[in-house]
Amino acid sequence: MLDNLTQRLAKVVKTMRGEARLTEANTTEMLREIRLALLEADVALPVVRDFISRVREKAMGEDVIGSLTPGQALVGVVQQELADIMGADLGKEATRLNFATQPPAVILMAGLQGVGKTTTVGKLARYLTGETRKKVLTVSTDVYRPAAIKQLETVSQQAGVDFYASESSAKPVEIAKAALDHARRHYHDVLIIDTAGRLGIDEEMMQEIAALHEAVTPIETLFVVDAMLGQDAVNVARTFNEALPLTGIVLTKLDGDARGGAALSVRHITGKPIKFAGVSEKLDGLEVFDPARMANRILGMGDILALVEEARKTVDIQAAQDLEKKLRSGGRFDLNDFKVQLTQMQSMGGLSGFLGKMPAQFQQAAQHANMDQANRHVRRMEGIINSMTPAERRRPDIIKAARKRRIAAGAGVQVQEVNRMLSQYEQMQSMMKKMKSGGMMKMMRSMKGMMPGM
Numbered sequence: 001m002l003d004n005l006t007q008r009l010a011k012v013v014k015t016m017r018g019e020a021r022l023t024e025a026n027t028t029e030m031l032r033e034i035r036l037a038l039l040e041a042d043v044a045l046p047v048v049r050d051f052i053s054r055v056r057e058k059a060m061g062e063d064v065i066g067s068l069t070p071g072q073a074l075v076g077v078v079q080q081e082l083a084d085i086m087g088a089d090l091g092k093e094a095t096r097l098n099f100a101t102q103p104p105a106v107i108l109m110a111g112l113q114g115v116g117k118t119t120t121v122g123k124l125a126r127y128l129t130g131e132t133r134k135k136v137l138t139v140s141t142d143v144y145r146p147a148a149i150k151q152l153e154t155v156s157q158q159a160g161v162d163f164y165a166s167e168s169s170a171k172p173v174e175i176a177k178a179a180l181d182h183a184r185r186h187y188h189d190v191l192i193i194d195t196a197g198r199l200g201i202d203e204e205m206m207q208e209i210a211a212l213h214e215a216v217t218p219i220e221t222l223f224v225v226d227a228m229l230g231q232d233a234v235n236v237a238r239t240f241n242e243a244l245p246l247t248g249i250v251l252t253k254l255d256g257d258a259r260g261g262a263a264l265s266v267r268h269i270t271g272k273p274i275k276f277a278g279v280s281e282k283l284d285g286l287e288v289f290d291p292a293r294m295a296n297r298i299l300g301m302g303d304i305l306a307l308v309e310e311a312r313k314t315v316d317i318q319a320a321q322d323l324e325k326k327l328r329s330g331g332r333f334d335l336n337d338f339k340v341q342l343t344q345m346q347s348m349g350g351l352s353g354f355l356g357k358m359p360a361q362f363q364q365a366a367q368h369a370n371m372d373q374a375n376r377h378v379r380r381m382e383g384i385i386n387s388m389t390p391a392e393r394r395r396p397d398i399i400k401a402a403r404k405r406r407i408a409a410g411a412g413v414q415v416q417e418v419n420r421m422l423s424q425y426e427q428m429q430s431m432m433k434k435m436k437s438g439g440m441m442k443m444m445r446s447m448k449g450m451m452p453g454m
Helices: 003-017 024-040 045-059 070-085 117-131 148-159 172-185 203-216 231-243 262-270 291-298 304-314 317-328 335-347 350-355 360-366 371-386 390-394 401-411 415-436 440-450
Strands: 105-110 136-140 162-164 190-194 220-226 248-252 274-278 286-288
Touching: 003 024, 024 045, 024 070, 045 070, 045 262, 070 262, 070 291, 105 117, 105 203, 117 136, 117 148, 117 190, 117 248, 117 274, 117 286, 136 148, 136 172, 148 162, 162 172, 172 190, 172 203, 190 203, 203 231, 220 231, 231 262, 248 262, 335 371, 335 390, 335 415, 371 401, 371 415, 401 415
Parallel strands: 105 190, 105 220, 136 162, 136 190, 220 248, 248 274
Antiparallel strands: 274 286
């Protein structure tokens, strides 16, 4: 996500931090690098101009010039302005959905075809049922795209929410009204309406969605936009904002975009807060958008808080506590424990998902590694452990040549793969000892040994 921008800005930040004294010359040079990085990331030119102007003004201010560490103070200015561009100045309340209405609260999803609207409806429904315990109903008013209604039904089933079946022969406004009546009669808290998209903006599309809005009076009208559209995303967002009273934006496909300028431009252009960001194709791959934390990630400072939250949702807390208790009482970290760690890493999005939230210095260690290969390697290690007997998992030291050949055959790999897995298990065992003694940073630096190709 935003890889090129992050790499360039991380270098600038490192240079800035090292400056004991700021002058007009070195400040101008740093701002020039930031400007080029933003433009290369497809950030809209008006947004770049405004951002650079605000940073330059504050860079020459007393708070920065008079600071004991002016370089670090300037980094703080850049971070704050970056966050403000994405909506931090609106306050955290702006990113939250509004449910202050008589149930059901109607959420209308708008956007072009192919931006991931239908999948986002499923992700949002899953989020609302899981995080806010809402009873959710979904409905599709897309009567133009083949199989659009069936697609939403499938996604809704996967998300574990109710779906209102509509007919492609009905009119969108009639479908929306019928679904709203059904939601009221069956005591749903939220109704999410998936609307039809087009390959481009046209008058008929805008009239239809405006009529839908008038018919159901949604409390939230969310504009779904593909972050990979770059400059086009800004133009589309502006048009939708002029046609509809938007309340927020959902950015999709942030995980697949190396430029990602839309994340910095759309809010500035529309004035509407970015409420959610799609960070993976999975149904749980929707995050509440936090401008300050996104700014940290863009500047290469990582998002440890997001990592902690992800761990809270996916990691088996009881298993982690049992392992900690076991190690503190002198127990040995065995291959059963190793497999649990591998499984939990996979549930957090694999190595790429884990490293994507770490500060730049950890990401740099993996920038030349093939993450797909690394994740396949992790799954292969799980397969090798599954081919072992309970005794072998508890006491890896008994695994000699004959046992290795049997395990390799059972897992469908070469004996060398078994040897490599055992070697990496020993590295993890060493890490656990460091973690036990409080050496978290040592443990993190050791993680690169777990990744093939590094």
